[in-house]
Amino acid sequence: MSGIRAEVVSHYFAGDTLLVPELPALTERYGPPDVALLPINGLRIRTAGNRQVVMNAEEAAELAAALRPKLAVPQHYAFTGGPVGDRFVLKSDKDPARFVEAATRLAPPYRSRSSPRANRSPSHPEHWSWLGLGGSEPARHS
Template identity: 50%
Template sequence: MTTPLTVTRIAHACQLIEIGELRILTDPWFTETATYHQGEPLAVDVASLGQFDALVISHEHYDHCDLDALVAGGFDLGTPLFGPGTVTTLAASRGFTNVHTIEAWESATLGELTVTATPGQHGVHEVTFVIQAGGRTVFFGGDSLRVPELDEIPGRFGKVDLAILPINGLCVRPANMLQVVMDAEQAAALTAALDPTVALPHHYAFHSGRLGDQIITKCDQDPRHYTDALARLAPQVASRIVLPGTPVMVL
C-alpha cells in the first residue's frame, strides 16, 4: 500500500509536508516587515500549527528562517531541525535543542524519516533538500537558483513523487540586477530533469512593498509562467497552483 503524501502551502516557501503520520514544516515565515511581504494570506498562524516531527530550513534569510516568530508563538523548540550550519548555529542561539547540521549530499535519519541536503545557490549559503519516508521522495527547492547538480537526484534517490520549486526569478536591483532565485523557465527545466509525479511552484507572491519593488527587488509574481513552461518541457508532469491552505494529495 502506498504511503499517503500531502502538501499544504502555508505561504511563500513555508510548506506542511505530510508523509503518512509524519509532519514536516519547511522554511518558516509568519511575520512581515516594511520590505518583506508574503503577498498572500497565511494559511495558519504559529500557535495553530500543532506538533511536527521535523523542521527543515534551507538558509538563514528572514523570509525562510523566521525563528523568532516560532519562539514567540510557542513552537516546540525540541522539534528536530535540519539545515546547513548557518541555520543550525542560528537556531541553537534561539533555543532550539535538537539541531542536525547537513551540507550538500549529507543525510540525517530520524526514525523512518531521512533528510538529505542537496546543492543550492542563492545570495547566501543555501541547501535544498530531498525528504524521504514510507517509500516516498520529496524534493524541496527553497529559493535556490537552478543548480545543474540537482539533475543527479533521480539517479541517486529514485523516483521523485513531489517537487516543490521556487519560480519568481528574484533579482536584486542595487546589485546590478543580480538574479538569486530560479525563474519560471529554469524551474521548469529542473522539473523536467527531476520528472516528479507532481510539481508545485512556490515563492512567487512575495513582494518588497510599493517602494521596495521599485528600488530593491524585481520578480515574476505570475505562477502561470511556470506551468506554461512545464507544459512545453515536461507535459507528463502534473502541476498545481493552489491558494495557501489548500492540501494537494500526491497519488
C-alpha cells in the first residue's frame, strides 16, 4: 500500500478561509482536532483593492494555538493563479517557513518536523512541513 497512513480520529480542514472570531471556539464545541490543515498563503486579490481572502501564516498559527491540534499542516502556500494571475490579479505568500516560525512562537509546545521530501522546492506538490506536539510521527510515507 502506498500513500500516507495514519490513525487519525478527528481533523479540521480550513480550506481557503479567513481567520474569523468563530473559528477558535470550535474546540469548545468539538474539542481539539488530531489534525488541522490550515491555509497559510494570505491570498489577496489585487483588483479588489488588495483584499485579503485567505488567512496568512501568522493568522494560521494563531488558529493552531487556539485549536491545539496534535498535528498542524500548512497548506495552499504553493497556490498559483498562473503567470498572468500572479502578476496582475493575485498576491500570496509562498513560504511555509513563515508558518513554522509563527506557530513555534505562538504555540510553544509545537516543534517543526518535515516530510522526507521537504527539502524540495516549495512549489513541488510533494513538499510539505508540519508541526507536531511530540510523540511519534502520526503519519508516515510508504
